[in-house]
Amino acid sequence: MNFQPSILFSILLSIAAPFIGMLILGFDRKITARMQNRVGPPILQPFYDVVKLFGKSELMVKKAQILFALMFVGTLLLSTVLLCFGGDLLVIFFLISTGMIFYTLGAYSVKSGFSFIGGNRELYQMLAYEPIFMLTVFSVGLITKSFRVDQIFGLEVPLVAIIPLPLVSMMIVFLIKMQKSPFDISTxxxxxxxxxxxxYSGGYLALLKIAHWYEIFLVIGIMSLFFVVPGNPVLTVVSMAAAGLAIYFVSIIIDNVTARVHWNTMLRLSAAIGITLIVVNVAIVYIVAYIAGGA
Amino acid sequence: MVKSTITFGPQHPVFPEPIQFILKVVDEKVVLAEPQIGYVHRGIEKAFELNDPKDNIFLAERICGICPAPHTTAYVRGVESLMGIEAPPRAKYIRTIMNELNRIHSHILWAGLLGDAIGFESYFMQTWNYREKVLDAIEKISGHRVTYAMNAIGGVRRDMTNEQLRGLEKTMDYVESSLENIEDVMKDYTIKKRTQGIGILTEEEARRDGAVGPTARASGISQDLRTSGYDAYGDLKFEPVVVNNCDSYGRFAVRWQELKQSIDLIRQCIVKMPSGEILTKSNNPMNGEAISRVEAPRGELFYYIKGNGSKKLERVKVRTPTFANIIPTVTMLSKGCQVADVSVIVLSMDPCISCTER
Amino acid sequence: MQNEIQVNSATLIGETLKMLEAKMRFATATCLDIGDHFEIIYHFDNGNEMKHLRLSFKDGEEVPSIRALYACARFIESEIVDLFGVKISGVSAGLLLGSDSPVAPMRKSAPAKSEVN
Amino acid sequence: MGIVEKSRLKSPWILHYDCSSCNGCDIEILACLTPYYDIERFGILSKGNPKHSDVLLVTGGVNHRNKTVLKNLYDQMPAPKVVIAIGACGSTGGIFHNCYNILGGADKIVPVDVYVPGCPPRPEAIIDGVVKALDKLKHLQNGTWKEPETGPIVVETAVGAKPAPAAKYANAAPAPTLNSQPTNKEA
Incomplete structure (x- = not known):
């Protein structure tokens, strides 16, 4: 049975996406503060920050940076819309990567030592998480026989029941994307x-912050696709939202109990744990299918 | 292979103070580190010659806002020896208590800053939360959180009541139990990963470069001025904390153990506290030269004081522990490290730049 | 002071070498402006015992540097050059003072307060 | 008040620069971040980057070497911005007033909006200083800001301390306005 989300729902979701990301970030700061024995800022704090930044005067060094910031937000916006309309996961993945390239180019385009190192580290991060991200997308594709998001809704059992281990690997991607320790190396x-x-300063910094909201929505969205309950739209929404929040909560805990590691440690960890888990899981799925098919 | 130059400081979030390191980096590897100081030089040594020796206590206190107790102790001890007087025993014990409280708050502060530098924010928050209790205890005794103004030439300015001593004992119990709460952080994988083998300073290099304090003690040099028995330290039982790790983790471990040692020293002081006067008044002229050395939280604090018999001092020279530790830090940095390790290495010697430049 | 040895520019390096051989740690050096001449006291330390070398010299006379023997003398000597305007061979000023700061401010003849305000 | 103005008051980001302070004030500023005082509940974050910051906290008196650094930091901050001088030294040079390398307080180089006295000020006073600065910003946005009779804003320090008498500041120079050019008295 094929579940097709309605057009109206998709449009509303793509508009709400950055605000969902913003709210999650607001809760993140609050929960982090509570874990550190603090009161913490209001939930809408990220919103205030961004609005304030739009009201500041601009002191940009290079015009190229502005272009890259706009392109970065643009690509993320496009991939969010694609995700909301049940588009191709592979295209979404490539769009996110392209966005990150624009972000890195923006960092490289100014003559600043810290920006330069930040750009370098952004590339190391991409080296660390892109293989995991891509293999996860591939393993989803192998199960659904398609890369389209809406095909996931047509499965018989939730993805997490078939391929749970890539979800663990995606946690690494998630920590990197959310700039949480131990992998908050680029910022x-x-x-x-x-x-x-x-x-970056003023409104263009605000653009980057908004891009981060999109990123939060995208990564949580893709990870919660594992929790789609086929044939039950209400339960699907509930389980996806619960799963997304649970994943975020785990990441906050990890953030609070670890220190930042070096970029090379990050690369080693992500290659050793992330890729192995995915390969093992896909192998198990195939072996099980082979045995079941042979019997 | 991309070469670039990074100016680390003078304004950088990891250090509250301005020190500049000009780093030549290849990709992320530091190949050359050159320190630039002088951003907080005020000229306090000259001001010492201009002020009244009694007012100088407040100036000495403000050489460093983190360790006011050792600075004033060193200063008043120097002036006392010029005058040929000695503080009464009770005053010496109170000084010792203040010095040790100072060490506790300084080491906790350092531990938190290290956590902040390696991105372990919750550790930073917890340690500084406990530190506030120590500051409260200091405030109860002296009237201020940061600058104590306890020392006077010939003794101390305020006595401690029995209630204050009991309260201090309770605070020590609280601090000890709360430190035990977070002691496991020493075993944390990511902390070990970031500090072990980072910023190596061998014993030989530490001797050659003149390292002092926990930096030297982490390299296996048993150098603790408190063993010379100034103030009340002669009556107290303790052993200098020495480890042989020679790296940032070793410096972490030394400070962690010194925290416990200081708590123990304060307890000993409370038990052995003698009664009597707290101030020896004297109008002796200040004549001659004196060297007064005190073990500050960061290491050996050196005061050279010269008087010429007049109302004012002729020369006061201050050599602070961080000044001695800068050259060892350059040695550690020049061995090649990652950009990410620069803050850990520099913090591992517990820099206090405003002391250094005076 | 106790354990004090008088040295001059010629004997400084030799005496410092003796300290190095005795495994003494170079604690610091203090410069004094004694009106007609300058003095630098080199403080050496061995555990809790100290030894001092007192070097006297006239203004303008160049004194040798001991940084070849003790690496830690680098900043100590630069600071003396900076604050007293004396000459130490191979050591340049500019460690602590900025380009607008008063020159050799620690000399007795220097004004107590910067002229700017 | 529009949403931008309101947000501005809700999210002041701090840049802290230690001119030549003794560390006492710096550590107290850091203490403000920690659970005991927790300034993040007001949306205040400590950013180490002038380009992201709204509030410049200056501790310690200005000396000959760091005056250019302070000026650069101030110039790199995008408007609207406020400057707060923390502690006796940041305000006037304090105990170091007669040191040869000290020019005086931060107001010799950059226009200071709020002075927080104390040596060092308690964290409560520092937080109060930031809040007072925001108050000034709010009035500037509404166009209702007038220099108070008492001269520059001075935060009351210790609990129970009496407010500074108005007469003391009657002859003081008016505080520089928010967007005025830095008054470099040296030039």
Missing amino acids: AHTEIISGPMIE
Whole structure:
């Protein structure tokens, strides 16, 4: 049975996407503060930050940076819309990567040591998480026989029941994308200040913040696709939302109990754990299918 | 292979103070580190010559806002020896208590800053939360959180009541139990990953470069001025904390153990606290030269004081522990490290730049 | 002071070498402006015992540097050059003072307060 | 008040620069971040980057070497921005007033909006200083800001301390306005 989300729902979701990301970020800051014995900022704090930034005067060093920031947000917006309309996961993945390339180019386009190192680290991060991300997309494709998101809704059992291990690997991707320790290396506040964002100011910094909201929505969205309950739209929405929040909560806990690692440790960990888990899981699925088919 | 130059500081979030390191990096590897200081030089040594020696206590206190107790202790001890007087025993014990409280708050502060530098934010928050209790205890005794103004030439300015001593004992119990709560952080994988083998300073290099304090003690050099028995330290039982790790983790471990040692020293002081006067008044002229050394939280604090018999001092020279530790830090940095390790290495010697430049 | 040895520019390096051989740690050096001449006291330390070398020299006389023997003398000597305007061979000023700062401010003849305000 | 103005008051990001302070004020500013005081509940974040910051906290008196650094940091901050001088030294040079390398307070180089006295000020006073600065910003946005009779804003320090008498500041120079050019008295 094929579940097709209605057009209206998709449109509403794509408009709400950044705000969902913003709210999640607001809860993140609040929960992190509570875990650190603090009161923490209001839930809408990320919103205030961004609105304030739009009201500031601009002190941009290079015009190219502005272009890259716009392209970055643009690609993420496009991939969010694709995700909401049940588009192709592979295209979404490539769009996110292209966005990150624009972000990195923006970091490289200014003459600042910290920005430069931030750009480098952004590339290392991509080296670390892209193989996992891509293999996860492939393994989803292998199960659904298609890369389209709406095909996941047509499965008989939730994806998490078939391929749970890629979800664990995606946790690494998630930590990297959410700039959480131990993998918050590209925006390491106490090492390279804010890395690739260092030379942005005012409204363009706000654009990057909005891009981060999109990223939160996208990564949580893709990860919660594993929790689609086929044939039951209400339960699907509930389980996807619950799963997304649970994943985020786990990431906050990890953030609070670890220190930042080096980029090479990150690469080693992601290659050793992330890729192995996915390969093992896909192998198991095939062996089981082979035995079942042979019997 | 991309070469670039990074100016680390003078304004950088990891250090509250301005020190500049000009780093030549290849990709992320530091190949050359050159320190630039002088951003907080005020000229306090000259001001010492201009002020009244009694007012100088407040100036000495403000050489460093993190360790006011050792600075004033070193200063008043120097002036006392010029005058040929000695503080009464009770005053010496109170000084010792203040010095040790200072060490506790400084080491906790450092532990938190290290956590902040390696992105372990919750650790930073927890340690600084516990530190506030120590500051409260200091405030109860002296009237201020940061600058104590306890020392006077010939003794101390305020006595401690029995209630204050009991309260201090309770605070020590609280601090000890709360430190035990977070002691497991030493076993944390990511902390070990970021500190072990980072910023290596061998014993030989530490001797050659003149390292002092926990930096030297982490390299296996048993160098603790408290063993010379100034103030009340002669009556107290303790052993200098020495480890042989020679890296940032070793410096972490030394400070962690010194925290417990300081708590123990304060307890000993409370038990052995003598009664009597707290101030020896004297109008002796200040004549001659004196060297006064005190073990500050960061290491050996050195005061050279010269008087010429007049109302004012002729020369006061201050050599602070961080000044001695900068050259070892350059040695550690020049061995090649990652950009990410620069803040860990520099923090591992617990820099206090405003002391250094005076 | 106790354990004090008087040295001059010629004997400084030799005496410092003796300290190095005795495994003494170079704690710091203090410069004094004694009106007609300058003095630099080199403080060496061995555990809790200290030894001092007192070097006297006239203004304008160049004194040798001991940084070849003790690497840690680098900043100590630069600071003396900076604050007293004395000459130490191979050591340049500019460690602590900026380009607008008063020159050799620690000399007795220097004004107590910067002229700017 | 529009949404931008309102957000501005809700999310002041701090840049802290230590001119030549003794560390006491710096550590107290850091203490503001920690659970005991927790300034993040007001949306205040400590950013190490002038381009992202709204509030410049200056501790310590300005000396000959760091005056250019302070000026650069101030110039790199996008408007609207406020400057807060923390502690006796940041306000006037404090105990170091007679040191040869000290020019005086931060107001010798950049226009200071709020002075927080104390040596060092308690974290409560620092937080109060930031809030007072926001108050000034709010009035500037509404166009209702007038220099108070008492001269520059001075935060009351210790609990129970009496407010500074108005007469003391009657002859003081008016505080520089928010967007005025830095007054470099040296030039």
